Amino acid sequence: MPNLDGGHYFLTVLAPVRTDFIQDAIPGRSRSHRAQLAQKLALMPVGKQTAASPEDAWPSPFSRNTLNHLARFVIIDGPAFNGRNSGDTIVSLIDGVDPLVPQPVDRFAHPYLVFAADLDAQHVDGDAAVRAYTDALWATMQPDLAIIFGHCVGFDGVTTADGFYDYIRRCQVETTMPFNDYWAHDELKAPPAPPKKVSKFSLAKLAVKLVGWAAGAWVVALLLDIILTKLHHGRVQLWAGWIVVHFGFWLLILLLVVALAAWIAYRYFMNKGQKPFPTAPNSDLPSILKSLFLQQHLTKLAIETQGASPAELHARFGAFLKAARPDDLTGPTQAAGECHAPALEIPK
């Protein structure tokens, strides 16, 4: 399933936003769910995303779990409208299209809240990954979720982790084109070399071409037969007629075979597309955070030990390994939602 790819789950949720009013006792002071939702999202802290973020920026609530790599809310008010399909003036004239009659415009009955997240699904099936994620979200940011999805249709009465999971699954749409930054390197390193021998695919192409030519020749023969019958050209007309009669049936069979082959090929490629790529090793968030931590401190060590003697280098690297504990994902490590590793004390 494209939702699941390379050990990551790409969750896409489309929740319809309520179109009733948030009623106020004073007439004229009712508010729109869409507007309040947008305000809530605008007030969500985003943490220190870049070097330019303020030092005391509030961390994003999504950094309270270590399952999601990216999470995103977007409100979609409606589909884009590119204006009239103008087309070709002469064709429109022939088709009888009246340019003064308005064309239909696509509209949504509701705005939609999009929630998209890229989360860890290492060696588990997709359902289990989504369940673990919604449970983690409910445990760490329930008040925010209650406000946000409270502006959406059908969220009334959701008060438990079970209810939240059910709601998310009900609103989920398939992610058909996930973007994954991590992949199993060994299996995808080298793109397969173009096949040197004639592949099934090029054989199929050849077959389609042959059928095309045969069909073309048959049509020409048919036309010749019709024309020559009218002109009473005896011998040539006999030949053309013979072709039309004797090959028509076989041509029909051949066309059916090609259509069948095309359908099988289509199914084959679609099935291939549904198969997820294997889990990319060490692509879960705790491993990524640890590797970011190690990368920064190893760079620092490399700078400090440039030109050091082998003995000193050995000792310093040993001390680094002891302090940094490369295999220990629990710590020391970089916190989720931060863009720099914390300091590391290395006893000398």
Added chain:
Amino acid sequence: MTGQTTEEMIHLDLADIQGNIHRPYGRFGFPYTRHLFYNILRPEAGRAFIQGLRPRVTTAQPWDRDEGTGVVIKPQITLNLGLSYLGMRALNLPTSTLRQLPDEFIDGMHCRSEILGDVEGSAPEHWDPIWRDERKQRDREVHLWVSLSIGADAAGKPLPILDDWMTWLDGLVTASKGGVSLLDGHGKDGKSKWQDSCALMAPIGPNGAMVATPKEHLGFTDGISDPVFRGQFDPQAEALAAIGGGKIARGVYHEDTSWSALETGEFILGQVDEGQEFPVATQPAGFVRNGTFMVYRKLREDVPAFEAEMKRQAALWKQVTGETDDVAADETVRAKMVGRWSSGVPLIAAPTWADHQKIMEEYKDCLEIALRKPRDSKEAQRLAEYNKLLTGFRYGEDLDGGKCPFGAHIRRANPRDMLDPLLSDTVGSTTLTNRRRIMRRGLPYQEEGGEVGVIFMAICTSIFRQFEFIQQQWMSYGLDFEAGNDTCPLIGNRTQSKKHVIAAGPASNGTTFIAADLPEFVTTRGGEYFFLPSLSAIRMLAMGTIDPT
């Protein structure tokens, strides 16, 4: 492709295009440039001032050679002008023209400082008063840029005609009766009324005459590789200059057939660009056609800090790589920062100091020919061969950065084919960099207090897409070069990273070297974005009629 038919050739109206767009004057025998900046208080006075300048504006018209002596017949002095956004407003241009100008041009360089990496030592509060206070007072706004470029005598002094032209310009200001004023505020104390810049001179001409050199204050050879666009030169010269200066086509690389000139619209408005569209500037089209945008930037170079740091890095380089020769270590560290040896020879052509020395020996006649210009076709051909060595290279032959570090200055400024995802030693195109090229103009400056640097100018049709992208994504950031937050080791700021990684290669005996704790060498002293109007547009500005409809 180099073999264009005459139908495909672009014939530019060179007499309608300002001359500084086509020619880096410094390399055409004009080692001095004086930059003057004016404020326009009353639109009608501004129009009259521009009308006064108009007859003397230098165009891009080709310069002929005297048939007898072969000497190029060129003006004694050149004049070019440009307008800032505030200048356009001060001239009362129509709202329909003003509101459609590019955002970054409307903002001006001061507002764009965070994007440009002008922070800390380069932040606007440290700029020269003219640029620091530009937006604080109506009568301190910089509206009009005028530059005069001029030759030098044997003693290295500007030719006396400069004084005559200054008197003439003063006369135009006086005639404006306070409607136009010349802005002071250059230099640290802000007392200077203009910004002078001048090539570094050396007594290497006949009888010890002073001759302009292509060096800047940090000791590097500057202005070697500039983009080449269609219609810039005649077809033969274009085909030659495109090797190294143009773009690389897709497919298997061949030096003689892969290069071609960039589309004209990347550098001149009203022409189709690399995106197969007209570059967006504003309305009406007739006002922007044959014009372009120019970035003016004063960059201070901290020579003592640079020298001290290079000494420190060279000592460490010897320790880490086992290099024993002092000169080789010093020169190599410098070259690894820039991507070229101080002579200008690229690291791709000469990865080690020994390789460089060999090339210098082989082409030693070319350095002299380059300074005095070739005398005959044989010398011209020899110089062309040397120039091809300087510019006609690609990064597909240095996939791991072992010769030229990924983060080196020239690799950041123009990554050539290195961003091609299919790059290999035989294949690679410049598709992803063709829309990020700038023409660089400018000369070194030296001030009374001892401050030195360069007056840097970049010419392109989109400051946002070309200059600002290079400055922000490539000079001030390292993701495209697998270098994280590292900035350009030469001109970058050091707020996020102070290091430059030099990948293992032939010059380092196979050892990776990290040049760490680099201080800031280059800091911004101010600048602005200008529109360089065509001669037709200058006429419209003088008339005050931009859109007659």
